[in-house]
Amino acid sequence: MSSIDKVLARIDANLDTSLDRLFDLLKIKSISTDPEFKAPCRYAAEWLAKELTEIGIEASVRDTAGHPMVVGHKKSGKPGPHVLFYGHYDVQPVDPLELWKNDPFEPSIETKDDGTKIIVARGSSDDKGQLMTFVEAARAFIAETGDLPVDVTILFEGEEESGSPSLQPFLQSHKDELSCDLALVCDTGMWDAETPAIAVMLRGMVGDEIIVRAASRDLHSGMYGGSAQNPNHIVADVIAGLHDANGKVTLPGFYDGVIEMPENVKALWETLGFSVEEFLGDVGLKYPRGENDRTPLEHLWTRPTVEVNGMWGGYQGAGSKTVIPAEAHAKFTFRLVGDQDPDKVQESFRAYVRSKIPEDCSVEFIAKDGSPALRLDFDMPALEKGKRALHDEWGKDTALIGMGGSIPIVGDFKRMLGMDTLMIGFGLEDDQIHSPNEKYNLTSFHKGIRSWARVLDELSKD
Amino acid sequence: MSSIDKVLARIDANLDTSLDRLFDLLKIKSISTDPEFKAPCRYAAEWLAKELTEIGIEASVRDTAGHPMVVGHKKSGKPGPHVLFYGHYDVQPVDPLELWKNDPFEPSIETKDDGTKIIVARGSSDDKGQLMTFVEAARAFIAETGDLPVDVTILFEGEEESGSPSLQPFLQSHKDELSCDLALVCDTGMWDAETPAIAVMLRGMVGDEIIVRAASRDLHSGMYGGSAQNPNHIVADVIAGLHDANGKVTLPGFYDGVIEMPENVKALWETLGFSVEEFLGDVGLKYPRGENDRTPLEHLWTRPTVEVNGMWGGYQGAGSKTVIPAEAHAKFTFRLVGDQDPDKVQESFRAYVRSKIPEDCSVEFIAKDGSPALRLDFDMPALEKGKRALHDEWGKDTALIGMGGSIPIVGDFKRMLGMDTLMIGFGLEDDQIHSPNEKYNLTSFHKGIRSWARVLDELSKD
Structure with a gap:
């Protein structure tokens, strides 16, 4: 032997x-x-x-x-x-x-x-x-x-x-x-x-957490609803505006540095027999989300994404509480490909978020270091x-x-x-x-x- | 005496x-x-x-x-x-x-x-x-x-x-x-x-809580990001779509039954000396949100609203967790005025929410009884x-x-x-x-x- x-x-x-x-x-x-x-x-x-x-x-x-x-x-x-x-x-x-x-x-x-x-x-x-x-x-x-x-x-x-x-x-x-x-x-x-x-x-990654603050305290939604800013709505607007109707990320410059794979590489991947039905079926889903002109393997390996890993604001307990919270939170991660610059992606994201914050509200960012x-x-x-x-x-x-x-x-x-x-x-x-x-x-x-x-x-x- | x-x-x-x-x-x-x-x-x-x-x-x-x-x-x-x-x-x-x-x-x-x-x-x-x-x-x-x-x-x-x-x-x-x-x-x-x-x-009220479910388990956002549905994004889309750019609620039929106050009543209210600057200033805010063609007292007493009292999904702890959660939640309350029908408002809301749920995801509603x-x-x-x-x-x-x-x-x-x-x-x-x-x-x-x-x-x- x-x-x-x-x-x-x-x-x-x-x-x-x-x-x-x-x-x-x-x-x-x-x-x-x-x-x-x-x-x-x-x-x-x-x-x-x-x-x-x-x-x-x-x-x-x-x-x-x-x-x-x-x-x-x-x-x-x-x-x-x-x-x-x-x-x-x-x-x-x-x-x-x-x-x-x-x-x-x-x-x-x-x-x-x-x-x-x-x-x-x-x-x-x-x-x-x-x-x-x-x-x-x-x-x-x-x-x-x-x-x-x-x-x-x-x-x-x-x-x-x-x-x-x-x-x-x-x-x-x-x-x-x-x-x-x-x-x-x-x-x-x-x-x-x-x-x-x-x-x-x-893929590389860069992350950010936002804390959006409005009133100086939690408010009664019956008294202040409709008049006072609600951080839950602001955070939801931030999240909802990140993608367009075709699943593309809307941040200016986001796709700078993304590299298109050569056709022969894409062809090679086709031979791997990847089944999106199985990939998603294993976790109880059917239809791929995201950019609707890309194959799932392209998504996974060669396309950048943004996901909200966590969001929260207001009352989460049993029953109901008619409150407008003073603040709301969300945690984001971006997956990066090609030569995308993590710092530039973060800058573009932060400029976008700031543009969504009403003048009498504020946003705090908690950075997570990125890697290309x-x-x-x-x-x-x-x-x-x-x-x-x-x-x-x-x-x-x-x-x-x-x-x-x-x-x-x-x-x-x-x-x-x-x-x-x-x-x-x-x-x-x-x-x-x-x-x-x-x-x-x-x-x-x-x-x-x-x-x-x-x-x-x-x-x-x- | x-x-x-x-x-x-x-x-x-x-x-x-x-x-x-x-x-x-x-x-x-x-x-x-x-x-x-x-x-x-x-x-x-x-x-x-x-x-x-x-x-x-x-x-x-x-x-x-x-x-x-x-x-x-x-x-x-x-x-x-x-x-x-x-x-x-x-x-x-x-x-x-x-x-x-x-x-x-x-x-x-x-x-x-x-x-x-x-x-x-x-x-x-x-x-x-x-x-x-x-x-x-x-x-x-x-x-x-x-x-x-x-x-x-x-x-x-x-x-x-x-x-x-x-x-x-x-x-x-x-x-x-x-x-x-x-x-x-x-x-x-x-x-x-x-x-x-x-x-x-x-004002009357009707409430609803939604639980949006996607994958059968929490997913790694590096592996499934961009391909699998993220309930945080779906809930955010639901919330973000509730108001138009002028602060009006978008639900079909929402304003049915809303009664316009007579001008003499509005005039009487003017004499009350209500100061929106003080009302909002007391809680650290400056500018009224909401329907931008209404006075704040109209908002408070005679206009219907919707507020998210709580929302949550995914990781909320210290640090970061690259997860796509299996479900996300939000609690809503509607304030009703005039002859708005709580049941009809709830029906319209639920139809709207369902229209936002991708085919392979689901939504559960937890009702809160309404009153006109x-x-x-x-x-x-x-x-x-x-x-x-x-x-x-x-x-x-x-x-x-x-x-x-x-x-x-x-x-x-x-x-x-x-x-x-x-x-x-x-x-x-x-x-x-x-x-x-x-x-x-x-x-x-x-x-x-x-x-x-x-x-x-x-x-x-x-």
Whole structure:
């Protein structure tokens, strides 16, 4: 048996203990966006540093102004690229909690009606399950061969779900330690349950929250209704005016920098057999919304969007309350593509919002830092090796895809550390990340570990 | 001294103990719209029945499907009209609690910078302070003269702030017991701190809550943004489309039944010296919103409106969450005037909302019963007596005004029990009813008690 075959055999033999370790990590309530969960976030970092150290990777927890980083190294000047593996140990909030069938932090293996085994817990897919595929591959490699086939640096962050405020300062101050030849990021998905994929296009993102204020206090709607400004109506007007009747975003200059995909790329995507009926049918919908002259894959990968992730104002309790609230709120995120400039999009949005605010009312903005979209070089040598490794594991050609979500770290690696990134992940569309009952297929976890062993092995070859 | 003068002197002498009793009532957390406060609501009813019994009015708590009623009688076939006095012991919710300077259920007397003494607590004005003006007037009359000058029946309800679901059934089943010659309702205001008023026009109301549902679960906005329907956007579109650029409500047929006031009535209102700058300036606003060809008093008294009292969907916590929620909500109230039909307004609204819902989404409506607007007969004999009594107390002519808020009971009294209603109250515009730091002027309370004594006395005269 070649050494890679022995590593794969060891992975298969030890799957149960790999799962035990993943479950331990999933039980930690590392919700980064909510200050209440600060201690569990630190504990998740400590847990990971301890795991890495145990398998022979020199690792430590590094403090930041926010949640800590974990950095590990296993290097000895081996030939082949020195790779940096990135993942995040923080997870999304779990509300609405009442929609979870089980406690989101009590992981379980369940069997779906079609026989598929799934790991159910918050973070099972995004991103604890995914990052543990790499950790377990490294564990098997070191246990079997005494080392990793290429030099490896590991970086785990704990603020990915809350805008990564500490990441850029940390990359800047640890530039020498973290600059490698290539980054590996496991926060993306497969094309489908059988077809592996590498993401070569990522949408960027910029966000904003608005607080619209009118009267100095809540008012009685019977007394002031019709005369006094109602912030609920103003926020609704702001939201309603963002799209025209054809689903296009109305902000001036919004489409500047959007790049039209070449026809041959569009043609390639046609062969992927993407079914919008299935994509939407899985979540109980039928008809695509949005720009009505675009295909759904274009929407997802190559078109910019704006969504209201939250809005609220006035009385939300049981019964009724005849009130005009003093303020109303909305949270917006823009997904960016091509060369769209996050700052310019934000500026245009803010000018638009201000134009909607009556003279005796005010608006406050709470910024969320933006990142532009990214496209990888199709001729990158590591891309070919990654494709081959995934093909060997899954027995199907690797799809080169775009991603609807944002992974700002990939842009930071490129701009700050000069590294290209291979985005390989094993998530699936029905993983319900960010939603109740998040899951990760057991196959994604098992074959994900095997895939990373193969990728590391391939990268070590000439 | 005539007996009315003795009664008034007794009221003055006992003001402190009157205040003690009001404070006891204000301490009871009788928030009717929130099921959590069921027990305090009952306790408030029991407290009132006990008070009435103590002063010589035969009273008892009457169960309903919701919060109980209190009914009391003091009658012996005296000449003059048999009057029914109505008030409500329930109060509005207190959120946002953090904006209250003191505990809303720990009443206190405070002195404003201009020397005005105010009673601060939830319900101090709406409606516990107001209803106690009548109770204390009755107490003084009975203590001084051994009886009331006219036959009196009292009805206190505990669901006025939550749509009065039990009221109509109760009136129906107690028709004989409650039908009197005239109703007295103390849930309205003065024209200003010096000028007494009787409300002769009341806007009606109808409400609706919508729940718009799209996907079967919350979605990741990076994955589904632009393709899947976002209920926040749908609800915002619904709200934004309710008004045109001139502030008119767009619903088909909405203005059917709206009555144009005669020019001489409008002219009379001009003499009231209403200042929109002060009205809005008091709450930190400058410019009137709404139909831009109407005066603010027209808006308040004679024009129909729609207001969103609450809206919410998606993530409201700290930080950001890139989610497309599965559902979004909004609560609407319409104020009605003239002969507008609440059912027709609701039907038109629902048809409009349905027209805005994409085919693969759904909307659920939660109805709030409506009541049409009301106008009193200017030649009603009791109106002249009420005007005279208030003039005697306040030393100024009584203004005959409209009311922006809704008091559906007045319509129920007319339609179900055949009674006209004299709406007399001592609330002021700056009482902040339904808002944090609700107050009732000490003068309103003191002279309010004296006013009711005078009204009862006047009504007993030929």
